[in-house]
Amino acid sequence: KEKQEAEELIDLSGLSSQAKGDIVEDRIKELLLLHGQGLLNVYKPAVDTEGIDLIVVKNGQFHPIFIQSKGRYTLHNDKSMILRVKVKTFNAHPNYYVVGAFFDPKELELADRIFLIPSKEIVKKAGTVNSKYGEWYNIVASLDPNSKNKWADYLIDKTKLAEKLIEKFTEIEEYIK
Numbered sequence: 001k002e003k004q005e006a007e008e009l010i011d012l013s014g015l016s017s018q019a020k021g022d023i024v025e026d027r028i029k030e031l032l033l034l035h036g037q038g039l040l041n042v043y044k045p046a047v048d049t050e051g052i053d054l055i056v057v058k059n060g061q062f063h064p065i066f067i068q069s070k071g072r073y074t075l076h077n078d079k080s081m082i083l084r085v086k087v088k089t090f091n092a093h094p095n096y097y098v099v100g101a102f103f104d105p106k107e108l109e110l111a112d113r114i115f116l117i118p119s120k121e122i123v124k125k126a127g128t129v130n131s132k133y134g135e136w137y138n139i140v141a142s143l144d145p146n147s148k149n150k151w152a153d154y155l156i157d158k159t160k161l162a163e164k165l166i167e168k169f170t171e172i173e174e175y176i177k
Contacts, residue, residue: 012073012105024071024101025053027110028161032056035162051089052096058169063095063176065165068119070100076140080149081115083139084129085122090137092119095172099161102143113143116164117154125150 012020029042032054043055053069068090070083083100100115117139126137141151156164 010105010108020073021069021071024103024110025069028069028099028101029054031158032162032165035159036166039166040162051086056165058166061169061173063172065168066096068098070098072102073105075102075143079144080140080142083141084136087128087135087137090119092123094120098122100141110158111143112158113145113155114158114161115141115151115154116156116161117151
């Protein structure tokens with residue numbers, strides 16, 4: 001009964017797309033800081049002109065990982081996220097990832113599973129769609145952990161995001177040596 005009352009009280013329709021995006025970015029930043037246990041720092045660019053929402057660094061390392069955050073507040077067919085990334089401003093790079101997260105408006109929290117997709121995989125695997133705003137990479141990714149969708153390999157538990165990035169930093173350290 002309390003949950004039903006909370007659902008009736010909270011209406012997110014008045015929030016702008018920018019506000020919703022900022023909420024998801026902040027939640028991702030919090031996950032990285034909390035689960036990174038002091039090993040990771042997260043910075044936010046002053047302007048978002050290159051599709052980079054967060055810059056993550058590992059303490060003592062000067063090779064950042066760049067993240068484009070894609071938050072959704074609704075699901076396609078109640079199970080899939082549709083993520084769109086602008087082709088014109090998207091530059092695939094080994095240190096560049098897209099994090100796709102569903103923000104559940106009923107729970108006021110990110111879903112337990114999120115996507116951590118290398119930018120190079122988006123260029124390889126995503127289809128494209130056109131709109132009046134230009135060409136976009138189109139990713140339709142199922143949040144079902146049993147899905148065989150081409151994006152299933154990138155679906156992770158949100159509490160593992162920091163761990164996965166720390167693994168990426170370890171790989172970067174090996175390449176740089």
